[in-house]
Amino acid sequence: MSNVSLEDIVSLCKRRGFIYQGSEVYGGLAGTWDYGPLGVALKRNIMQLWWKMFVDDLDDMYGVDAAILMNQKVWQASGHTETFTDPLVECSNCHGRFRADKIDTSKCPACGLKGTFGEPRQFNMMFKTYVGPVQDDNSISYLRPETAQGIFTNYKNVVDSFYPDMPFGIAQQGKAFRNEISPRDFVFRSREFEQMEIEYFVHQDQWENAFELWRNRVHDWFKALGLPADMLHELEVPKDDLAHYSKRTIDFEFDYPHGRDEILGMAYRTNFDLGNIQRASGKNMEYRPKDGGEAFVPHVIEPSFGVERAIMAVLVAAYTVDELHGEKRTLLKLPKHLAPVRCAVSPLLKNKPELVEKAKEVYASLKKEFGNVMWDDNGNIGKRYRRQDEIGTPYCVTIDFQTLEDNTVTVRDRDTAEQTRVAIAELLPGLA
RNA sequence: GCGUAGGUAGCUUAAAUGGUGAAGCACCACGUUGCCAUCGUGGAGAUUGAGGGUUCGAAUCCCUCUCUACGCUCCA
Numbered sequence: 334m335s336n337v338s339l340e341d342i343v344s345l346c347k348r349r350g351f352i353y354q355g356s357e358v359y360g361g362l363a364g365t366w367d368y369g370p371l372g373v374a375l376k377r378n379i380m381q382l383w384w385k386m387f388v389d390d391l392d393d394m395y396g397v398d399a400a401i402l403m404n405q406k407v408w409q410a411s412g413h414t415e416t417f418t419d420p421l422v423e424c425s426n427c428h429g430r431f432r433a434d435k436i437d438t439s440k441c442p443a444c445g446l447k448g449t450f451g452e453p454r455q456f457n458m459m460f461k462t463y464v465g466p467v468q469d470d471n472s473i474s475y476l477r478p479e480t481a482q483g484i485f486t487n488y489k490n491v492v493d494s495f496y497p498d499m500p501f502g503i504a505q506q507g508k509a510f511r512n513e514i515s516p517r518d519f520v521f522r523s524r525e526f527e528q529m530e531i532e533y534f535v536h537q538d539q540w541e542n543a544f545e546l547w548r549n550r551v552h553d554w555f556k557a558l559g560l561p562a563d564m565l566h567e568l569e570v571p572k573d574d575l576a577h578y579s580k581r582t583i584d585f586e587f588d589y590p591h592g593r594d595e596i597l598g599m600a601y602r603t604n605f606d607l608g609n610i611q612r613a614s615g616k617n618m619e620y621r622p623k624d625g626g627e628a629f630v631p632h633v634i635e636p637s638f639g640v641e642r643a644i645m646a647v648l649v650a651a652y653t654v655d656e657l658h659g660e661k662r663t664l665l666k667l668p669k670h671l672a673p674v675r676c677a678v679s680p681l682l683k684n685k686p687e688l689v690e691k692a693k694e695v696y697a698s699l700k701k702e703f704g705n706v707m708w709d710d711n712g713n714i715g716k717r718y719r720r721q722d723e724i725g726t727p728y729c730v731t732i733d734f735q736t737l738e739d740n741t742v743t744v745r746d747r748d749t750a751e752q753t754r755v756a757i758a759e760l761l762p763g764l765a
Numbered sequence: 766g767c768g769u770a771g772g773u774a775g776c777u778u779a780a781a782u783g784g785u786g787a788a789g790c791a792c793c794a795c796g797u798u799g800c801c802a803u804c805g806u807g808g809a810g811a812u813u814g815a816g817g818g819u820u821c822g823a824a825u826c827c828c829u830c831u832c833u834a835c836g837c838u839c840c841a
Contacts, residue, residue, distance in 0.1 A: 340834085348776055348791085354832075361832045362815055414840085458840090479841045514766060514839045522840075575840085598841085637841075658801060681800065715801035734799065743800070750801070
């Protein structure tokens with residue numbers, strides 16, 4: 334378990350503009366969260382890092398961005414339509430829940446009492462909607478409950494356009510929607526969330542190699558997020574618990590404030606999905622090796638990342654309370670490439686026009702270079718430092734009287750609170 | 766969805782058996798302040814989660830809804 338409470342994280346996120354309750358002015362909407370200025374910056378930094386690590390920096394990866402609304406046949410072929418729309422009944426005594434079409438509803442199979450079931454209700458994890466003006470069975474569509482199918486449905490397109498060597502992968506980032514029974518634990522389980530998913534296509538004989546390859550890449554990812562190894566755990570999902578199409582799954586877990594829980598999952602899904610599409614669509618999903626070898630329907634390794642779960646882990650790992658000059662201080666020790674604000678610029682005193690003017694110059698030049706630079710002349714210099722500590726700004730640049738004489742500034746380090754004098758000309762490369 | 770506990774200013778908390786809703790921090794303005802939450806003055810900010818009811822009078826009592834936390838349940 335981590336030593337920070339979920340309450341601390343939620344409070345800081347709201348107070349400092351990271352994450353707010355969705356629809357808050359109207360009393361909220363369960364399972365939805367809105368990102369404020371700092372939150373969206375952190376989120377984008379994380380997603381961009383992922384894209385760079387797993388698409389741009391690799392030779393065997395292709396990116397896609399599929400539509401959220403998909404032909405309902407996608408969800409029929411994948412099994413979601415069937416498995417997400419069961420009629421359920423609940424026992425009013427023991428609260429056991431059962432498929433109304435699978436049991437004798439006159440008696441509860443769990444507690445044995447009679448007449449405890451009410452009317453069966455459709456329990457549908459997929460958000461249903463109608464596409465087009467006519468609302469009938471043919472126009473039904475769903476908000477995707479996972480992004481993976483958008484990759485599978487484009488597998489053939491990517492092969493036809495690029496004819497990549499096997500193995501190769503397709504990556505996608507995007508929203509997914511699930512009507513969770515009980516959203517819980519801040520952004521950990523919500524009804525609208527963001528996934529980053531990869532389907533890595535291999536010949537069946539190669540799946541174990543690919544599994545290890547991605548297992549290592551996942552650990553590189555954790556390292557890039559600055560997550561300490563002792564807060565991360567691999568859970569080898571027991572054979573009995575595996576989905577019927579999976580031969581092996583590892584849940585990567587993190588020590589969240591609410592307990593040890595999944596941060597991402599990695600599954601060997603065999604050729605279940607492409608096989609389903611081939612059957613349902615009648616299109617040939619076979620890959621023809623360039624060397625003239627036998628054609629085959631590729632198997633896949635699927636590393637599936639949750640953005641919000643990564644954000645939460647990053648915040649939890651970064652959240653630190655220490656003591657500085659006899660005062661308690663809260664800081665986020667975010668990796669600097671993830672920090673929402675790269676650096677803050679301040680005049681030592683805001684009522685000295687010559688300091689303010691010089692500081693504005695420095696601010697403008699840094700802003701031009703990094704973009705995410707914050708101007709702060711509120712209160713006194715100590716308060717500004719503490720405020721920046723709390724949002725994880727790695728550096729604070731202060732323009733003082735010596736700056737006016739020799740064009741040097743002080744750069745104050747978030748973690749050590751140490752200050753060093755740096756020539757303005759050296760500032761850009763120093764902060765990069 | 767079920768059970769339990771809650772929701773008071775941006776945050777943290779006060780408000781005796783129903784009787785004008787406060788404070789600290791944060792925020793804004795002015796002054797002060799030569800390097801780690803200075804000090805002073807002034808200001809703004811709350812139909813007490815929403816809606817209804819009881820009452821002369823409701824943050825407080827009742828009902829409905831909503832949101833959050835915890836336990837079940839659920840969980841590609």
